[in-house]
Amino acid sequence: MFNIGYGFRLTFCLFISTIILYEPAFCSSLQDENKKRLEAVRTTYPPKIDGILNDEIWSSTPVASDFIIYSPDNGKPSNKRTEVHLVYDNTALYIGAFMYDNYPDSIYVELGERDADRMLNADNFSVEVCPYNDAINGFRFKVSASGVQSDSRIEQFEFGSGGGRRGGGGGGGMGGGMMMSGGRGRQDNWDAVWESEVSINDKGWVAEIKIPYSALRFPKEVMQTWGINFWREVRRTKEQSSWNYVNRDIGSSINHLGEIYNISEIKPPVRLSITPYVSGYLDKSTGQDATFIYNGGLDLKLGLTESFTLDATLIPDFGQVQADDQILNLTPYEVRYNEKRSFFMEGTELFDKGGIFYSRRIGATPKMYYSVYDTLKSNEIITDNPLESGMINATKLSGRTHFGLGVGVFNAMTREMFANIKDTITGESYSVRTEPFTNFNLLVLDQNLPNGSYISLVNSNVRRNAPKDDNYYTANVTATDFMLRTRNNLYSVSGVVALSQKYFDDRASEFGHSYDFRIGKTGGPFRIEYSLNAISDTYDPNDMGYLRRNNQFENEIQVSYNINRPVWKINSSRNSIQFSYAQLYSPRVFTESQIDISSVTVFRNFSNVMLRASFTPGGFNDYFEPRVDGWFFHSGKEFQTSVSYDTNRDKKLYLGTTFSYSKIWSEYDQNNYMISLDPGIRFSDRFSLSHQFSFQTKLNDLGYVDDTESGEIYFGKRNNRTIMNTLSAGYIFSADAYLTFRLRHYWSRADYTNDFFLLKANGDLDPDTPFAGNFDSNYNSFNIDLVYNWRFAPGSDISVVWKNSIYSYGSFIFNRFSDNIDYMFDSPQTNSLSVKILYYLDYQYLKKRNR
Structure with missing residues (x-):
């Protein structure tokens, strides 16, 4: 048996040894080459942030100019004149930027929600700041010509992991725009409180920005040099340019920062803020009386040192988050839903290391929620059975030392949950526990190394206040995650090694492991990468993480060629071919081999097309x-293909389309078609509307329906059709107030053809099977989210939300869309109207006001 203590010691020794070997070279990395420098000027009379740029201090400071194009003509001088000034005092960094434009009436000024970022069709200016000047961690502040703010944390990138068609790996597409930071490099859900104002005049547009030190983390040194870069985007031409040159073929934007020097005698401020909230909910469900619930709590942010911050949420309220896009799941795998709760989305970059943390586990459905229904007697009913575990609090401590060591500590606690059951004869009620008090913990150590390299050690632990049985065991997962890159960022080797442990009271503990290693040329236009992924049949991180399936062993080679500079009618293109061979981990038997070809191309008119084809020759x-x-x-050999085309989404009217087709060679004539349309229209800079429609049909699909105690396993043939409509609209009153509307209807039906089969030991199906049953499924998910949000003060919001939800499931198949709609609206529904007020209180602001 694998020795846990030895394995942990070996992992820890590898972690420490790599730090010692790499630490002397911290100062030598890609970012040292050919960087621009700008002197920072101290001021005793800070400029007024009004978007005018007429303060005297601006005329006596050095100018950052001569921007260089990032996209589309990477490396060429920009013909758009941009001038940036920078000053500082004891409380903040001040930036004044003038974006000259010969056609000021053509500057794009669409309004949008805060942090709309790339979705906003507006010219913009941004600054990237790295106070430790280590090309490791930084901050990005962006303001549009319409005054909309966006901010994010930036880090070193990491290339995305692969994943077979069946293995549960994630995937993504490519839009018409280009990203200024890659992969791991952006944490868009991070929010800070800072000031900005803009104005447009006959020479272009102006942005003034004040970044208080409370929004940054920097060292305690008398004289400091910070990494910095300034960015500008002209939206009508999609030109992105930067003050310091950023090579798109190598590294991410944080690898290419310039410097501001001569920052002297500033002290890290006391970083303390609290955001109390109050909220009220009026809920009404079909057949039940309306209920009113009110809540109160607060979020706390405390800077423990200049580098480390404590974040806590006490009695959190997530009732206003957007509803999940639920689906009919006919697979044996758990559906993964995205995190939408702000506390678990902000500042979580450290906790993503190792891939063992899935924050939706916290506050999830109690483990015994469904089993309560199975144990009911004929004279009993359930009067209350909460669908979510109540959260008591959650806390994050994170930061990074001057030597690049990141430390993250996470803790969350959920309360004991009960279902209430009533005896309809006696009238007596009793409770059944569905989830005990649970404590979730996560520890991360992440050492950054030169050239964008790093090594991490991660540990997650889930403890439940109950006897350790099959449901309430203690779970522990330990992982190390590393990437080593060459100085020129052209070659890399990376890997993740993880060990899972489950501890029980009445039987032996269970251990599992996984490892993923990758090596190749991962920079430059031509790239090639080999990967080996192994997941044992007993590896299970799902108490605090997410793994779609275990028991995998896969080898993969990917060859790609990227075009990052305009050629002919093409702005950029990503092209790859991938070969994979997969087996079970235990026993080591064949599961599939696959060839996958993909191409994503952005044209000069900013439309884009994506092509993909894959083939599994051995089934x-x-x-x-x-x-x-x-x-x-x-399953027989399969061919899949898809094509997507998007017009320029910055136009008033745009359209996205996708068509896919797959065929499985078998005696059952299995085919799969899917078409989607995504039209949108911008009526003005304030009002926009979009509609997403998709239709998918799987003809003669084969899948599990039932098994018996004697060991027979039965499959059925079905036609699965799914229609989804999503209507989204937004009206923006100002940069601080907006109204959004989202309606989603998902209808999926699985219509079995009454052809059932007995699964044979060789994997084939026996058609001569005397088996019958009604396994038809007709499922609807209907949600409306109407949100009004007003940021009435820095960091402070009033939000009013109306939510409507209908979920219906039955075995009667409706063939007509109108009949299904009538059936759905006759089903029980829930309406919720809520108001939430949160107010941001900052120690520095209160201290200044009370002087």
Whole structure:
């Protein structure tokens, strides 16, 4: 048996040894080459942030100019004149920028929500600041020509992990715009309180920005040099340019910062803020009386040192978050939903290390929620059974030392949950526990190394206040995550090694492990990468993480060629071919081999097309669809193809389209079609509307339906059709107030053809099966989210939200869309109207006001 203590010691020794070996070279990295420098000027009379740029201090400071194009003509001088000034005092950094434009009436000024960022169709100016000047961690502050703010944390990037078609890996597409920071480099959900004002005149437009030191983290040194870069985007031409040159072929933007020097005698301020809130909910469900609930709590942010911050949420309220896009799940795998709760989205870059943390586990559905229904007697009903575990509090401590060591500590606690059951004969009620008090913990150590390299050690732990049985065991996962890059960022080797442990009271502990190693040329236009991924059949991180499936062993080679400078009618293009061979980890038997070809191209008119084709020449042996260990279902060789085309989404009217087709060679004539349309229109700079429509049909799809105690496993043939409509609208009153509307209707039906099969030991299906049953499914998910938000003061919001939700599931198949709609609206529904007020209180501001 694998020795846990030895494994942890080996991992820890590797972590420490790599730090010692790399630490002397911290100062030598890609970012040292050819950087621009700008002298920082101290002022005793800070400029007024009004977007005018007429303060006397601006005329006596050095100018950052001569911007260089990032996209589309990377490396060429920009013909758009931009001048940036910078001063500082004891409380803040001040930036004044003039973006000259010969056609000021053509400057794009669309309004949008805060942090709309790339979705906002407006010219913009941004600054990237790295106070430790280590090309590791920094901050990005961006303001549009319409005054909309966006901010984010920036870090070193990491290239995305692969994943087979069946293995549960994630994927993504490519829009018409280009990103200024890559992969891991952006944490857009981080929010800070800072000031900005803009104005447009006959020569262009102006942005003035004040970044208080309370929004930054910097060292305690008398004389300091910070990394910095300034960015400008002219939206009508999609030209992005920067003060310090950023090479798109190598590294991310933080690798290419310039410097501001001569920052002297500033002290890190006391970083203390609290954001109390009050909220009220009026809820009404079909057949029930309306209920009113009110809540109160607060978020706390405390700077423990100049580098480390404590974030806590006490009695949190997440009732206003957007509803999940729920689906009909016919697979054996858990559906992964995105995190939408702000506390778990902000400043979490450290906690993503190792891939073992899935924050939706906190406050999730109690483990015994469904089992309560199975134990009911004929004379009993459930009067209350909460769908979510109540959260008591959550705390994050994170930061990074001057030597590049990041430390993250996370803790969350959820309360004990009960279902209330009533005896309809006696009238007596009793409670059944569905979830004990649970404590979630996560510890991260992340050492940054030269050239964008790093090594991390991560540990997650889940403890439940209950006897350690099959439901309430103690779970522990330890992982190390590393990436080592060459000085020129052209070659890299990376990996993740993880160990899971489950501890029980009445039986032996369970251990599992996984490892993923990658090596290749990962910079420059031509790239090639080899990867080996192994997940044991007992590895299970899902108490605090997410793993779609375990028991995998896969080898993969990917060759790609990227075009990052305009050629012919092309602005940029990403092209790749991938070969993979997959087996089970135990026993080591074949599951599939696959060839995958993809191409994403952005044209000079900023439309883009994505093509993909894949082929599994040996078919697929699916060991998970039968839902019984040791059995597999053999699916024939399969061909998949898809094509997507998007027009320029900055136009008033735009359209996105996708068509995909797949065919499985078998006697059952299995085909899959999907088409989606995504039109949108901008009526003005304030009002926009978009509609997403998709239709998918799977003809003669084969899947599990049932199994018996004697060991028979039955499959059925079905036609699965899904229609989804999502209507989104937004009206922006100002840069601080907006109204958004989102309606989503998802309808999926699985219509079985009454052809049932017995699964045979060789993976084939026996058609001569005397089996019958009604397994048809007709599922609807309907949600409306109407949100009004007003930022009435810095960091302070009033939000009013109306939510409507309908979920219906039945076995009667509706063939007409109108009949299904009538059925759905006759189903129980829930309406919720809520108001939430939160107010940001900052120690520095209160201290200054009371002087």
